[in-house]
Amino acid sequence: MTEAAATESTESRPASPGGRGSTAQSAEERVDRWFARRPALALAALLPIGAVTPLFPVEVGVATFALGTLVVGMAHGAVDHLVPLRAAPDVSLRRSIAAVSVVYAVLGGAVVAAFFLAPVAAFVGFIALTWLHWGQGDVATLSIAGVDHLPTSAERWLALVVRGGLPMGVPLLAHPEEYRLVAEWTVGLFLVDAGAAATAVDPLFTPAVRAAVGAGMATATLASVGLGYRRVRSGGGGGSNDGGGRRDPAGWRRDVGELAVLWAWFLLAAPVFAIGVYFALWHALRHVGRLVLVDPEAASAASAGDAVGALARFGRDAAPLTLGGFLVVGAVGASVPAGVAAPGDLLAVSLVAIAALTLPHVVVVAWLDRRQGVWRPGVGA
Numbered sequence: 001m002t003e004a005a006a007t008e009s010t011e012s013r014p015a016s017p018g019g020r021g022s023t024a025q026s027a028e029e030r031v032d033r034w035f036a037r038r039p040a041l042a043l044a045a046l047l048p049i050g051a052v053t054p055l056f057p058v059e060v061g062v063a064t065f066a067l068g069t070l071v072v073g074m075a076h077g078a079v080d081h082l083v084p085l086r087a088a089p090d091v092s093l094r095r096s097i098a099a100v101s102v103v104y105a106v107l108g109g110a111v112v113a114a115f116f117l118a119p120v121a122a123f124v125g126f127i128a129l130t131w132l133h134w135g136q137g138d139v140a141t142l143s144i145a146g147v148d149h150l151p152t153s154a155e156r157w158l159a160l161v162v163r164g165g166l167p168m169g170v171p172l173l174a175h176p177e178e179y180r181l182v183a184e185w186t187v188g189l190f191l192v193d194a195g196a197a198a199t200a201v202d203p204l205f206t207p208a209v210r211a212a213v214g215a216g217m218a219t220a221t222l223a224s225v226g227l228g229y230r231r232v233r234s235g236g237g238g239g240s241n242d243g244g245g246r247r248d249p250a251g252w253r254r255d256v257g258e259l260a261v262l263w264a265w266f267l268l269a270a271p272v273f274a275i276g277v278y279f280a281l282w283h284a285l286r287h288v289g290r291l292v293l294v295d296p297e298a299a300s301a302a303s304a305g306d307a308v309g310a311l312a313r314f315g316r317d318a319a320p321l322t323l324g325g326f327l328v329v330g331a332v333g334a335s336v337p338a339g340v341a342a343p344g345d346l347l348a349v350s351l352v353a354i355a356a357l358t359l360p361h362v363v364v365v366a367w368l369d370r371r372q373g374v375w376r377p378g379v380g381a
């Protein structure tokens, strides 16, 4: 990795993936290494630990999830109010904060209301939303890294289904008991009668549902890997990413390596632990990297090789509303009918609060995706 770009001017605003300035590219490469590739290696190194977690009590997972949320999870959404300001040239700070606050109030409130009105449907909706959002995050990372094997939006959508399905679908296949426990805890916050939550979530855990999710995930993964292989084998072939020249297979190899790590992680590790670690180490960090790139100051620290400086800048921006996010968790905890008595209830309350934060967060991220042409390869690049 060359250090030469560090000395070049840093006034560019690297808001679009594949930006062609050498400074922007350098920042993108470094950020990808710090926030995506190294954490993926770390997750691979953690596999032996993940493999023994099904032997531990679920409280170990709950503590890990809580820690992951505290350390980086909450912060990754806590600069959403600055995203319009940084990714669009014509948005003022005041408009940026006002628009994002309204989106959070309306959509977050709607999610909490949905849990009160129809807790099972709201829970399933949250799983589906997370599937979409975590897939969306990984596709954005691959897009910003400039991979060559996903040249059409259809291929990117298939990659989204696979990437999001690994944390949401594979644990259902491999560890249904713990998955079910979390579903019961969450739905049980709103259905106070003894046994009501267990009966309500029954249909989600039938062998037919699990088999369909398992078969769907295996097929989608093989299809995505196979199509990517065909792309890099056949060279350009009319793709829009590279003007029809040769395609670099390195991005495809990386994609396959990450898929293998994620499949192994979610097959082996206990679900709450697995998702707690994944959320902090994978999804949230990748998004933090993306936010560093749209902030000119943090991006220039990154292109100078200063990871601590880039993170410090992000941390300063994220601190106030990270606390705001914890207030949302507290407010949900204070309002649920069943009250909060056990560690399981704490996890459940955090999940409902996170669901309320996630819907508006997805809207902000989808807006950023659009600005950066993540779903229209070749247009934003």
Ligand SMILES: CC1=C(/C=C/C(C)=C/C=C/C(C)=C/C=C/C=C(C)/C=C/C=C(C)/C=C/C2=C(C)CCCC2(C)C)C(C)(C)CCC1
Binding pocket: 065, 073, 074, 075, 076, 077, 078, 079, 080, 081, 100, 101, 104, 105, 126, 127, 130, 133, 167, 168, 171, 178, 179, 180, 182, 183, 271, 272, 275, 276, 279, 321, 322, 324, 325, 326, 328, 351, 354, 357, 358, 361
């Ligand atoms: C800006 C703003 C703010 C802030 C915000 C924030 C802070 C955000 C965040 C956001 C976030 C922070 C997001 C997150 C996301 C996450 C997720 C999406 C998760 C999910 C998970 C799940 C879903 C899981 C589940 C499970 C388990 C755990 C186990 C097993 C089973 C199951 C799978 C069920 C406020 C409001 C203050 C104000 C306005 C503006």
Ligand SMILES: [Fe+2]
Binding pocket: 076, 133, 137, 283, 284, 287, 361
């Ligand atoms: Fe996110």
